Amino acid sequence: MDSEFSDILKQGYVKIRRRHFWISQGCWLVFKKASGKGSNRLERYPNEQASNFHCQQKARLSSQDGHMKNKSSRYNVIDLTDVFSISRPPKEKKKYAVLLRFTDDNTLTFTCDSEKEAADWHKVLHRACVQDELGTVSSGEPDLLASSLRHQCERFRVCLLPCKGLVMSGECVLQVGSKAISLWDARNPRLKLASWPLMWLRRFGRDRTWFTFEAGRLCETGEGFFKFQTLEGEAIYQKVHTAVQSIIQQQDCPPRIVEGHI
Secondary structure, three states, X not given: OHHHHHOEEEEEEEEEEEOOOOOOEEEEEEEEOOEOOEOOEEEEEOXXXXXXXXXXXXXXXXXXXXXXXXXXXXXXXXXXXOEEEEEOOOOOOOOOEEEEEEOOOOEEEEEOOOHHHHHHHHHHHHHHHHHOOOOOOOOOOOOHHHHHHHHHOEEEEEEEOOOOXXXXXXXXXXXXXXXXXXXXXXXXXXXXXXXXXXHHEEEEEEOOOEEEEEEOOOOOOOOEEEEEEOOOHHHHHHHHHHHHHHHHHHHOOOOOOEEOOO
16 A cells, blocks of 8 residues: 555645636646656546545555456546646736646646645646656666667757846756757756747757747747857757657648748
């Protein structure tokens, strides 16, 4: 039974609403960390009693017969594998709220009973789903998944010029992944500053001393231009170009992103 509860990083009563639905419904939300039982995920129950009953019964059935499935408790699971940003909406628009954005353009918003509870949810979710997305290599056996992800992504030292979409500027690290461009703190490589899904970029370009792109309105920073001083502009451009072409081929859709000099 203990193993069922040990995966829980955060739980509590919230009001949750999916995109395109304007009715919020109260539920007991449980955030479980990635483990052998699955990836980072949110489990939604009608109340706390249903959550505890599910964990207890699952542990009991598992010990009796590993192939038995628990069908008596009602809950659903929200996979957080494709979450690319977790933020707090402006308080004047949504009080005590947490907003999750997924790479497939879906969003998930839930509200808490207090500012402290909302801040706690944001901190725990952001740390597990955003900051730790590349994983870490422990002092023991190597993390093969994290190693594989690092080979798929490449990071570049750049200098972000002041812009409207971000409050910070100056030296930082730009990472080009298979689905998004991410910006990391230069002094704390595990602190993500922003992320832009490639499918939501409007255009991107480069020159000998810079790389720049225009983000669409669905990005967490909102629409706008972001310019970076770098001597690796061509290398960044080619990485982004390759990733964008891969997305276009996988989705079998016409290109919407303009490449070149902007």
